[in-house]
Amino acid sequence: MAYAARRSAQAVAVAVLAATAFLFLSTGPAAAHGFTSVAYVDLTSPEKGHVRAVLALEYDLLVVSAADAGQDDPLFQQGDAAFKDGDPAEQAAALQAHADSVTDYVTERFGISADGDECAAVRVGDFTMTERDGVPYAQIVLDHSCPVSAVAHDVRSELFPDSEGYVRGTKTIVTYDLDLRTGSAALDATQPSFSTDQSWTERFWEFFRLGAEHLLTGLDHILFLLALIAGSRRLREVVLGATAFTLAHSVTLILAALGIVRVSPSFVEPMIALSIAVVAGWHLWRLLRRGTHATDLVTVGDSHVSLDRAGWTRLAVVFCFGLVHGLGFASALGIDQAWSWTLLWSLVVFNVGIEAVQLVLIASVFPLLALLRHRSPVLASWTTGTIAAFVSAMGLIWFVERVV
Incomplete structure (x- = not known):
């Protein structure tokens, strides 16, 4: 016994x-830090058929990803030097000097659609720099032209995917004031899009899952x-x-x-x-x-x-x-x-x-x-x-x- x-x-x-x-x-x-990244997007609608997206993206990650996607090595060289110098003005200037490569990268991986049609995106103004938790972030403003008759918008984000090999598990936190609705959404590889017409249960699941995943990972x-x-x-x-x-x-x-x-x-x-x-x-x-x-x-x-x-x-x-x-x-x-x-x-x-x-x-x-x-x-x-x-x-x- x-x-x-x-x-x-x-x-x-x-x-x-x-x-x-x-x-x-x-x-x-x-x-x-260094393995994951978070992108931030704020969506507003100044008028019918017009959606403005203000994106904040980790600067050094944006530089290397955009340079690689557009085969723009000068962007990487200038952007990396600015990152090492730590000068926000120099960093913004590096992005501005290669605005087409950076804008193409962002608009290819982030988009808004309405009634099944992709809204045309145009960059507005110059790149600006900000900081989050001690990390330099680049801000880019995109204006989207959508059908005036749209009653809801679909938002997708595939920014900095795992396949690029630089980070993994990127999340895009979206806050929006569109279609007479306000709210927040968390997008990642398992759920890369959402609709402003989503139900409260769908919004609940998004942030419940985000909390559960953050603890588990x-x-x-x-x-x-x-x-x-x-x-x-x-x-x-x-x-x-x-x-x-x-x-x-x-x-x-x-x-x-x-x-x-x-x-x-x-x-x-x-x-x-x-x-x-x-x-x-x-x-x-x-x-x-x-x-x-x-x-x-x-x-x-x-x-x-x-x-x-x-x-x-x-x-x-x-x-x-x-x-x-x-x-x-x-x-x-x-x-x-x-x-x-x-x-x-x-x-x-x-x-x-x-x-x-x-x-x-x-x-x-x-x-x-x-x-x-x-x-x-x-x-x-x-x-x-x-x-x-x-x-x-x-x-x-x-x-x-x-x-x-």
Whole structure:
């Protein structure tokens, strides 16, 4: 019987580690910058049959993609030199000197149609430069001529596709005020177009999917959640921790998206990495001090929360780090506009997508961990300690990389 119990506990331990490894291998890189890109489009209609699109595109990516597509090597040479110099005026001048190549690239991959016909696009004015999260972005204005009788418009974006080999998973965040409708949409390779006539359920799914994908493809956020699960002693702790994390990042996500709070990625990214190391290291510290008693919980009071001092302290730490993670989420979502109920709807649904994935991960890993602790506390300590040590090491490595 004892042998069978040990074998059963070992099988559960293997299952916990396998689930952790699967989550690690199935997610994308933690350092999203340099691997992904976000394009921003604002659509308005000054008059019937006229749609104006203001696009903001990552400058260095636009230069290399447009130069490659148009076989315009001088564009790359001049644009790359301007990028290295860091002079916005020089960067805008480089684009202007090769305006045809850049405009052809953009209009081929971004378009608007109405009643089944493509709206003719014409570039308006000169290229201008702006900055998002410390990254130079080029702005281009396109005027589209559409049928006056159109009651809805279809928008497509295939900017910076994976096939170019420079970035992967490009998202285009579109905000629009067209056809007596206002809203936002998130386009990518799996959903490259949308209609302004879309239903509320379609809008819900777009931002729900965007939130879910961002968590699933962000290894740093996944590891933070794993550290939270491994160090939680009871189901209530991990649920409260995940809820505190969601509430915290919701606050900063909304404030950052509204432009009220602006924090440099040079601070946010290292702090996200540090948060992973700290939360995982917290559990390692308890294991070193208390061994198998690290999971003991001294309840206080008769409330349903019933957290002890260590639980409340850990919850506060998770909440504070959640505020930092929200700034990272805001950077990924990329909405930067004045207050509106449409904006709030998009942000809330984005958060719902994040929370749904968190709950699925908790439901997948924590029951196995609880079963292991019941069958073999010693083996459970070794298993969670291994997970915490790995996660903490990754967090520290990323912290140093991002600081340097």
